[in-house]
Amino acid sequence: MGRPSQVKPPRAGTSRREFFKRAGTTTAALAVVPMVVDAAPPVFQHGVASGDPLADRVILWTRVTLVSAKPLVPVNLVIATDPGLRNIVQRAATTTSAARDFTVKIDLLGLRPNTTYYYQFTAGGSTSPVGRTKTLPVGSIDRLRMAVVSCSNHAYGYFNAYGRIAARADLDLVVHLGDYLYEYGANVYGTARTPEPATEMVTLADYRARHAQYKRDADAQAVHRQHPFVAIWDDHEITNDSWVGGAQNHTDATEGPFAQRVAAGLQAYYEWMPVRVGGQGVDATDLRHNQRSFRYGDLVELLMLEERLSARSKQLDPNVATPLGPGFTQTGAYADPARTLLGNAQETWLADRLRTTPARWKLLGQGVMFAQLKGVAATNAAGGGAFLNSDQWDGYQPARNRLYDVIKGDATHARVDNVVLLTGDIHSSWVADLTQDPNNTDLASGGYNRVTGEGSQAVEFVGTSVSSPGIDTDTNGGIAGFLRSLNPHFKFINLHRRGYMLLDVTAQRAVCEFWFVDTVASPSNIETFEVAFEVQTGANRVGPSVQTTPRANPPLLAP
Amino acid sequence: MTSFKTLLGRSLGALALAGCALSAQADAIDFSFSGQLAYQHDVVRIDFGIQSATDLRVWTDSWLAGANFDPVLALFSAEGALLSLSDDANNPNPAVDAGQGALDAGLLLPHLAAGRYRVTISDAANYPNGATFGDGFMLDGSAPLAYGSSGQPGGAWSIHFGVAQAMPVPEPTTSALLLAGLLCVGFLISRRQA
Numbered sequence: 001m002g003r004p005s006q007v008k009p010p011r012a013g014t015s016r017r018e019f020f021k022r023a024g025t026t027t028a029a030l031a032v033v034p035m036v037v038d039a040a041p042p043v044f045q046h047g048v049a050s051g052d053p054l055a056d057r058v059i060l061w062t063r064v065t066l067v068s069a070k071p072l073v074p075v076n077l078v079i080a081t082d083p084g085l086r087n088i089v090q091r092a093a094t095t096t097s098a099a100r101d102f103t104v105k106i107d108l109l110g111l112r113p114n115t116t117y118y119y120q121f122t123a124g125g126s127t128s129p130v131g132r133t134k135t136l137p138v139g140s141i142d143r144l145r146m147a148v149v150s151c152s153n154h155a156y157g158y159f160n161a162y163g164r165i166a167a168r169a170d171l172d173l174v175v176h177l178g179d180y181l182y183e184y185g186a187n188v189y190g191t192a193r194t195p196e197p198a199t200e201m202v203t204l205a206d207y208r209a210r211h212a213q214y215k216r217d218a219d220a221q222a223v224h225r226q227h228p229f230v231a232i233w234d235d236h237e238i239t240n241d242s243w244v245g246g247a248q249n250h251t252d253a254t255e256g257p258f259a260q261r262v263a264a265g266l267q268a269y270y271e272w273m274p275v276r277v278g279g280q281g282v283d284a285t286d287l288r289h290n291q292r293s294f295r296y297g298d299l300v301e302l303l304m305l306e307e308r309l310s311a312r313s314k315q316l317d318p319n320v321a322t323p324l325g326p327g328f329t330q331t332g333a334y335a336d337p338a339r340t341l342l343g344n345a346q347e348t349w350l351a352d353r354l355r356t357t358p359a360r361w362k363l364l365g366q367g368v369m370f371a372q373l374k375g376v377a378a379t380n381a382a383g384g385g386a387f388l389n390s391d392q393w394d395g396y397q398p399a400r401n402r403l404y405d406v407i408k409g410d411a412t413h414a415r416v417d418n419v420v421l422l423t424g425d426i427h428s429s430w431v432a433d434l435t436q437d438p439n440n441t442d443l444a445s446g447g448y449n450r451v452t453g454e455g456s457q458a459v460e461f462v463g464t465s466v467s468s469p470g471i472d473t474d475t476n477g478g479i480a481g482f483l484r485s486l487n488p489h490f491k492f493i494n495l496h497r498r499g500y501m502l503l504d505v506t507a508q509r510a511v512c513e514f515w516f517v518d519t520v521a522s523p524s525n526i527e528t529f530e531v532a533f534e535v536q537t538g539a540n541r542v543g544p545s546v547q548t549t550p551r552a553n554p555p556l557l558a559p
Numbered sequence: 560m561t562s563f564k565t566l567l568g569r570s571l572g573a574l575a576l577a578g579c580a581l582s583a584q585a586d587a588i589d590f591s592f593s594g595q596l597a598y599q600h601d602v603v604r605i606d607f608g609i610q611s612a613t614d615l616r617v618w619t620d621s622w623l624a625g626a627n628f629d630p631v632l633a634l635f636s637a638e639g640a641l642l643s644l645s646d647d648a649n650n651p652n653p654a655v656d657a658g659q660g661a662l663d664a665g666l667l668l669p670h671l672a673a674g675r676y677r678v679t680i681s682d683a684a685n686y687p688n689g690a691t692f693g694d695g696f697m698l699d700g701s702a703p704l705a706y707g708s709s710g711q712p713g714g715a716w717s718i719h720f721g722v723a724q725a726m727p728v729p730e731p732t733t734s735a736l737l738l739a740g741l742l743c744v745g746f747l748i749s750r751r752q753a
Contacts, residue, residue: 066649072686074631074644076651088670093633093644095686122667125649 041065043124046212047221050133051229051274052281053173054294055113058133058228061274063103063215064096066124071097075104079111079119083130083556089117101208103271107279113138114297116555129221132558133228134172141297145170145551147227148365148501150177150234150424151465152220156190157520159219161466161500164517164527166222168502170554174227175302177424178234178367179468180273181214183249190468192521200239202255207268215272219523224274225558231273232290232304234367234425238265241391243312262288262309286310291346293353300505301359303350305366311343315390322375324482327386330397334390337398341368347399351406354416360537361505364421368392370400371432371460377486379440379447385486392425404436407457417538419458420510422503427470429499429514430462431492431533433541438489450488453541461512461533463501464494467520471495491542492531499527504548509534511545589656593621593717596682598705599628600698603680603716611673616721618655618665619680627713628706629683632664637675639692643668646683656721680716 046063053059064073072095080088090111096104104121111117114137121128147165165174182189186198196213197206214220235241238261241248246258255261266287270277278284281292288309294302316333318326328334342350354362369392378385387394394400409415421434433448433456440447448455464470471479473496480493492514499516511534518526534545594603609615619630634643645651645664655665666678679687681696688694706714 068650070646070650070683072646074646074650076643076645086670088672091642091668092690093641094690095644122651124651125653126651 043126044121044128046215047224048119048121048128048131049215049224049229049274050119050131050227051231052276052292052294053133053135053228053230054280055136055138056111057107057109058111058117058135059274059276060106060108060119060121060131060133061104061224062121062123062128063101063212063272064121064123065102068124073097073102073123075121075123077106077108077119077121079108079117081115081117083118083132083559085118085120085130101212101268101271105271105274107276111135114141118558129225130558131225132555134555136294137297138295139297141299142506143551144172144296144300144503144505145548146173146175146503147171148175148177148422148424148461148463148503149466150463151179151427151468152176152214153179153182153190153465153468154214154217155182155184155186155188155193155195156469157192157467157498158523159217159223159466160517160520160524160527161498161515162217162219162223163523163525164515165500166219166226167557168550169226169557170551171227172296174223174229175304175365175422176229176231177365177422177463178232179236179424179465180231180233181210182236182468183210183239200249201265202261204264204267207265208271211268211272229274230294230302230304230365231275232306232365232367233269233308235308237269238262238309241315242308243314244309245314248315266309289346291342291349295357295359298359299507300361300363301353301357302363302365303353305342305350305364306346307341307367310346311340313339313341313396315395318390320376320386322386322388324375324388327375327388328390328395329386330384334395334397339396340399341393341396342399347402350403354406354419355413360418360507361510362416362419363503363505363510364419366421366423368425369394369423369430369460369462370403370421371430371434371462371489372436372438372487373483374439374486377439380437381440381445384437385439389426401436404434404457417540418510418535419540420535421458421460422501423460423462424465426462427465427468427498428462429464429492429494429497429501429530430460430490431512431542432460432462433489433491434458434460435489438487448489453539453543456489456541458540459535459542461501461503464497464499464514464516466500467498470497491533494530497530499530502548507537509536509545511548513545513547589658589719589721591717591719593715596628596706596714596716598703598714599682599711600685600696600701600703601681601714602685602696603718605678605680605718606675607678607720608675609671609673609722612670614723615668615671616655616665616723617668617678617718618659619663619716619718620659620661621715621717622661622663625712627715629712630663630680630716631683631686632666632718633679633681633687634666634668635677635679635692637677639677641687641690641692642676644687646686656719659719678718680718 049061051059077092078088079090096102116134120130183201185200201207201210239247239249283289291306319328374385375388376386407416435448437446438448497516498520502513504511513532514530516530532545533542621627631646643666648662652665652667655667685696685698
């Protein structure tokens, strides 16, 4: 088991020689030795990341790029309370290998709650950029501040929203609601940047290469370096409009069994994302079940839901025309209570968490819009009208009603107040009161008052995409206005801007600010505050708000 | 563990081998010792303590272009947590000590806190299994493969420690005491079998 060549430190002689051996050592290769040596790729070219913080632990992630003659590569880690890494509080070491695509994921235990840490990996003769992360607090907490993002399409544009979030030093965490990466090949969905590989990702090698490309993006690296992520997937992490047994953008005959594709996509996902598997994280016995919860002291319980691969029933086809294209009524199979988004086990888990958490606010991080979105308005008594998108909760109305039942309470369960849904998926910004019968103005029969918000059971903030396109032609808000005229529970709709949500939660209220970037066609540092809405504790309906004040003297950003 | 031998720190001068160099300067202490492993699944453990925070350098140079086994170094906390791991130059550290000579593996631990630690030397085929010493090593329970037998490298190992003190110590005469106080070492070779 000896090594193939002598090592002469400190020069990188070993790796150079091994590189040429592996590259098929020839005189042609040797002829370019000096140039290649100078061009040795950076070991940490995919940056660092942290995620799934708990009060005493956090996942720390990196990936090493090096040529090793040995199967295992040692990787060392230090974590400190200062950005200069003088006050080191822990060290750890592990190995990585081709079996995990040379990614590194360490679940570092024994940390202090509500504490900002700085960390750095060492491998392959190099040190990584210094990362910054923060543990969750315990006990009585006065404020949570976090960014909420979704739908980051590398091919479609630049991740300027990530860059702006990275510059905010006072955030506790970043929530990614899915569509972290996209499966398409070149020029299929976006032409700003060419995807790697240039074909649709189907195999494990494809998924790994695409993750690697996203992790080489400068803004993605910046936001991961500065903040812990709590991420769930939506459909594009595997393929478009996926459900438990297939997807719109999957063909068994040419792309193999769907389960095999899911397994490949999830293996790469867990290798490349700072997501905890096992323990208090994702169910290690079934990696499709990535729902999990995060307690932010007595203030917030953040419940991240899985809505694609665990149990979702197949999307149904349109059954009626609307002025905005094909739609559907809540009839036939749409009324089948056996159809599900979450599956029985997750529904039970969610109901239990909502009913029993001692936290004031229950934030549900989830993929698809919960609020009703109609193209033809009608009260439930008159048939409910026609809905537009069967991939959203609208296509799973009986399942949605079950969650409403939990929120509203019953003879044996108290009502669950202060539920706030955080949603991505549709590349546009929406603020909604959540009601089961939004077009019915009669409160006594379960209706809703669009002026006062009475009848609303909870609220939903839908964040726009980081880069994926919305209805970018709706710059005058014409379509948005038409939708609001049919759907009185929406207080804000913007279909054409990219950006992120900033959620600021205190015991008294939860404020959602909408921040938009000026473009994704090129790198840009320009962002603007668009609007803010809030929900007061116990109100369960949205109202206008104002921009919140950043925390004073936040911990230093990582250098 | 069917056989092992323990060498106490105070007897190092007699037992640790000719190469054992002890030098104490105003701001650093370096020393070395070495030995012989019989089998590929053997693991050398060196337990030591540090009285105050320091920069610790540990490296090995015994591979000798394949004359001996290819060594891996690991550092564990008193509780057994794996703190640092090294196999070859550049994995992870390109250099550990200005006077290191050949570097077959090196640990570099700036600002290492006071406490008790364990360094292990094992064959590169015999990495630690997991995040703790208790997780064992990869060749635990494997059939013994004797170093020096036909086609096998030798079992000689050597290791060097460098300790930089946080505070310079002006009196040279205190160096012996300093060694005893700063870093007390014992080592143990364990032959791990299932």
